[in-house]
Amino acid sequence: xxxxxVTKLISDDGIRCDGRKVDEIRPIKFQLGVLxxxxxxxxxxxxxxKILVGVMGPRESHPKHLALADRARIDAFYRxxxxxxxxxxxxxxxxxEVELSKVIRExxxxxxxxxxxxxTSIDIFIEVLQADGSTRCASISAASLAxxxxxxxxxxxxxxxxxxxxxxxxxxxxxxxxDKAGESDMPMAYMPTKNAVTLLQMDGxxxxxxxxxxxxMLKKGCLEVYKKQRxxxxxxxxxxxxxxxxx
Amino acid sequence: MSERIxxxxxxxxxxxxxxxxxxTDGRSLTDYRKITIQTGVIEKAxxxxxAMIGDTRVAAGVKFEIGDPFPDIPNEGVMQVGAEFVPFAxxxxxxxxxxxxxxxxxxxxxxGLRESKMIDTSKLCIVxxxxxxxxxxxxxxxxxxxxxxxxxxxxxxxxxxxxxxxxACLEGDEVKLTGKRLPMPICDLxxxxxxxxxxxxxxxxxSFEEEEVLDCRISVAFKENGMLxxxxxxxxxxxxxxxxxxxxxxxxxxxxxxxxxxxxxINVAK
Amino acid sequence: xxxxxxxxxxxxxEAGFNVYHDGEKLYASMVGLADLRNGAVSVIPLRxxxxxxxxxxxxxKVVECISTAWMxxxxxxxxxxxxASEFLSKPLNPLREEARRFxxxxxxxxxxxIAFDRTRNPSLSTKDHGLGKIQxxxxxxxxxxxxxxxIGKKGSMISMLKKxxxxxxxxxxNGRVWISGKTRDDEAVVAEAIRKIEAEAHTNGLTDxxxxxxxxxxx
Numbered sequence: 001x002x003x004x005x006v007t008k009l010i011s012d013d014g015i016r017c018d019g020r021k022v023d024e025i026r027p028i029k030f031q032l033g034v035l036x037x038x039x040x041x042x043x044x045x046x047x048x049x050k051i052l053v054g055v056m057g058p059r060e061s062h063p064k065h066l067a068l069a070d071r072a073r074i075d076a077f078y079r080x081x082x083x084x085x086x087x088x089x090x091x092x093x094x095x096x097e098v099e100l101s102k103v104i105r106e107x108x109x110x111x112x113x114x115x116x117x118x119x120t121s122i123d124i125f126i127e128v129l130q131a132d133g134s135t136r137c138a139s140i141s142a143a144s145l146a147x148x149x150x151x152x153x154x155x156x157x158x159x160x161x162x163x164x165x166x167x168x169x170x171x172x173x174x175x176x177x178x179d180k181a182g183e184s185d186m187p188m189a190y191m192p193t194k195n196a197v198t199l200l201q202m203d204g205x206x207x208x209x210x211x212x213x214x215x216x217m218l219k220k221g222c223l224e225v226y227k228k229q230r231x232x233x234x235x236x237x238x239x240x241x242x243x244x245x246x247x
Numbered sequence: 248m249s250e251r252i253x254x255x256x257x258x259x260x261x262x263x264x265x266x267x268x269x270x271t272d273g274r275s276l277t278d279y280r281k282i283t284i285q286t287g288v289i290e291k292a293x294x295x296x297x298a299m300i301g302d303t304r305v306a307a308g309v310k311f312e313i314g315d316p317f318p319d320i321p322n323e324g325v326m327q328v329g330a331e332f333v334p335f336a337x338x339x340x341x342x343x344x345x346x347x348x349x350x351x352x353x354x355x356x357x358x359g360l361r362e363s364k365m366i367d368t369s370k371l372c373i374v375x376x377x378x379x380x381x382x383x384x385x386x387x388x389x390x391x392x393x394x395x396x397x398x399x400x401x402x403x404x405x406x407x408x409x410x411x412x413x414x415a416c417l418e419g420d421e422v423k424l425t426g427k428r429l430p431m432p433i434c435d436l437x438x439x440x441x442x443x444x445x446x447x448x449x450x451x452x453x454s455f456e457e458e459e460v461l462d463c464r465i466s467v468a469f470k471e472n473g474m475l476x477x478x479x480x481x482x483x484x485x486x487x488x489x490x491x492x493x494x495x496x497x498x499x500x501x502x503x504x505x506x507x508x509x510x511x512x513i514n515v516a517k
Numbered sequence: 518x519x520x521x522x523x524x525x526x527x528x529x530x531e532a533g534f535n536v537y538h539d540g541e542k543l544y545a546s547m548v549g550l551a552d553l554r555n556g557a558v559s560v561i562p563l564r565x566x567x568x569x570x571x572x573x574x575x576x577x578k579v580v581e582c583i584s585t586a587w588m589x590x591x592x593x594x595x596x597x598x599x600x601a602s603e604f605l606s607k608p609l610n611p612l613r614e615e616a617r618r619f620x621x622x623x624x625x626x627x628x629x630x631i632a633f634d635r636t637r638n639p640s641l642s643t644k645d646h647g648l649g650k651i652q653x654x655x656x657x658x659x660x661x662x663x664x665x666x667x668i669g670k671k672g673s674m675i676s677m678l679k680k681x682x683x684x685x686x687x688x689x690x691n692g693r694v695w696i697s698g699k700t701r702d703d704e705a706v707v708a709e710a711i712r713k714i715e716a717e718a719h720t721n722g723l724t725d726x727x728x729x730x731x732x733x734x735x736x
Contacts, residue, residue, distance in 0.1 A: 095354060195489075212492065215492060
C-alpha cells in the first residue's frame with residue numbers, strides 16, 4: 001500500500017478516527033447482576049468491546065488441596081469467544097489468555113479482603129463476547145463490579161484504562177484500530193482511594209517523558225471509569241426509601 | 248508458586264534491614280547480584296547463552312526454522328520466545344504443561360525483545376509472502392534463585408546477539424540452504440530490569456528469599472536510546488503512582504549497567 | 518447507599534461491620550446502607566454470603582455422612598459439621614450402626630452454631646429445645662441479607678406472619694425458612710409472602726402490605 005493513501009488515525013486538530021479527542025474515553029456502560037446462576041455478575045459495553053463477567057464464591061475449594069490456609073484463593077479465567085474477533089479464534093486458551101488471566105487476577109486481588117475467607121475459592125469468569133481493544137481494562141473494571149455484586153468485601157473498586165501512542169501522540173482508551181496501528185499500548189488498573197496501581201503493562205516504544213505523561217493520563221482516565229462504575233452500582237442497588245423497620 | 252506461604256519472620260527481617268538500606272545478602276537496594284554470561288555454549292544451536300544472576304541460571308538457545316509468514320506481515324520473519332521450567336530448577340516446578348508463571352515469563356521476555364525491534368525481521372524473509380525464517384528463542388530455567396525475568400531476558404538477548412543465521416536461496420520452487428551463514432540483523436540491545444516492592448522499599452534484582460516475601464514486582468525493558476519498550480507489574484500487591492515513577496527511574500539507571508555487562512560478554516565472544 | 522471504597526467517616530468513629538480503617542479514615546467494604554449507631558459506623562449489606570456465628574440458628578441440608586458425623590450445607594462457603602454426639606441422645610458406635618440410619622443425605626435439620634472461627638468448619642448442635650430433624654413442612658431459600666427484614670424489628674414481621682397465616686415459621690440466620698402450615702396451600706401463601714418481603718425489603722409500610730397480601734390470599 002502506498003504510504004500516502006493510508007488514512008491518518010489522528011487529524012491535525014487532534015481528533016481521532018472515531019471522533020474522540022486524544023484524552024476522551026469511549027462510551028462505557030456497566031450493568032450489575034445480569035446472570036442468575038452466579039453469586040455476582042456484571043456486563044460491560046466499552047465502545048464496541050462487550051464482556052460478561054460472573055463470580056462464583058466464596059465457596060469451598062475444589063480440589064481441596066488447592067485451598068489456602070490463611071485466605072481465599074482467587075482465580076480469574078479470561079477467555080475470548082471464538083467469534084469475538086475478525087478471524088475465528090480457537091476456543092482453547094492461548095498463551096495470551098493465560099497471561100491475561102494471571103495479571104487480571106493480580107489486578108483484582110489487592111482489592112479483595114481475601115483474609116476474610118480462608119480455605120475458600122473465589123472464581124472470576126470473564127467471557128469476551130466482542131473485542132475492540134482494551135479488553136483487559138474492561139474485564140478488570142467489570143470484574144470488580146461483579147465482585148461487589150457477589151457481596152465480597154473489598155477495599156475499593158478497581159478501575160482500569162489504557163493509554164496508547166498513535167502517530168506520535170498519546171491517546172487515552174485505545175480501541176482496536178489504534179492498538180494495531182499504534183506505537184505503544186500501556187494499560188493500568190488502579191484503586192483510586194488507595195492510590196494503588198494493581199496492573200501496569202506496556203509494550204511498544206515510549207520515551208521516559210512520555211511514560212511520565214502517560215501515568216498522569218492513566219490516573220485521570222481511571223477516575224473517569226471509577227465514576228461510571230459507582231453510577232452503575234447506584235443504579236443497580238437503588239433503594240426506594242431507607243428501610244425504617246430494619247432490624 | 249505464586250500461592251506460597253510467606254515466612255513472616257523473614258519478611259520482617261528483610262523490611263527492617265532495608266530501613267538502613269541493607270539486604271540480607273549484603274547488597275544495597277539497587278545492587279544486582281554478580282552477573283555472568285557465557286555465550287556459544289551449545290554448538291548445535293544457531294546461538295546460545297547461559298546467563299547467571301547470582302545463582303539463578305538460565306540457558307537460552309536460538310534455532311532457525313523455515314516457516315510461513317503471518318498473513319498481516321507477509322514479508323517479515325517471526326521471532327518467538329518460549330520458556331521451559333526444568334523440574335530440577337526448583338521444588339515448586341512440576342513437569343508437564345507450562346503453567347501461567349512460565350507463560351508470563353516467556354511473554355514478558357518476548358515483549359522486551361520484540362517491542363525494541365532489535366531484530367530487523369524484514370531481513371528474515373526468504374520468499375516474500377511465502378517463506379520466512381522463524382526464530383525460536385527458548386529459555387530453559389535451570390536453577391531458580393530469584394529474578395527469573397531479568398536472567399532469562401539476558402540469556403535470550405545474548406543468545407540472539409551471538410547467533411548467526413543460515414543462508415537460504417530459491418532453486419526453482421524449492422528453498423535450499425547454501426550452507427553459508429549470515430550475521431544476525433541486529434538493530435538494538437534491549438535490557439530488562441526488575442524491581443520488587445517489599446514493605447515501602449524497592450529492591451533491584453530480588454533474590455529468591457526476597458521474592459518469597461515481595462508484595463509485587465515491576466519489570467521495565469529499555470532500548471539503547473533510553474526509551475521504554477515493555478513493562479509489566481506482577482504478583483498480587485500494588486504500587487502507588489509515585490512508587491511506579493520511582494521504580495522506572497531506578498530501572499532506567501540500572502539498565503545502562505546491565506547493557507555494559509552484555510556488551511562485555513559479546514566482546515569476549517567475538 | 519454506599520459501595521466498597523466509599524469514605525464513610527473521618528476521625529473519632531468506631532469501625533462496625535463491613536467497614537474498615539485506613540489511618541484515620543473509615544471506608545465501606547461492602548455495598549449496602551451506611552448506618553451510624555452509638556459512634557460506630559457500619560454498612561448493612563445488600564449482598565453477601567452467610568458466615569456462621571456462634572449462637573446462630575441455621576437450617577442445614579445433609580450432604581455427606583461420615584462415620585460419626587454429618588456434613589451440612591448451610592448456604593455458606595463453609596459446610597457445617599454435626600457430630601453424632603451433638604445430635605443423638607446416646608453415643609453412636611460406627612462399627613455397629615450407620616450414621617445414615619439416623620440422618621440421611623438430603624434430610625434437613627434446624628441446628629445452632631456452637632463454634633466457628635473460619636479455620637475449621639462450623640460445629641453445629643441440635644441439643645437445644647426446638648432444634649432437630651425437620652419432619653414436615655417446607656423449606657425455602659432466601660437472600661440471607663434479607664433475614665433481618667423477614668424477622669422484622671423486634672420480631673414484628675415474623676409474629677405477624679405467624680398470626681395471620683396460622684403456620685409455624687422458623688427463619689434460619691443462613692437464609693433458609695421453614696414453614697409448616699395446616700395445608701400445602703397455606704405453606705405456599707406464606708412462601709409467596711416471604712418472597713415479597715425479600716423483593717421489597719427496603720421499602721416503607723411493608724408489614725402492612727404483607728398483612729393485606731396474606732388476608733386477601735387466605736383460602
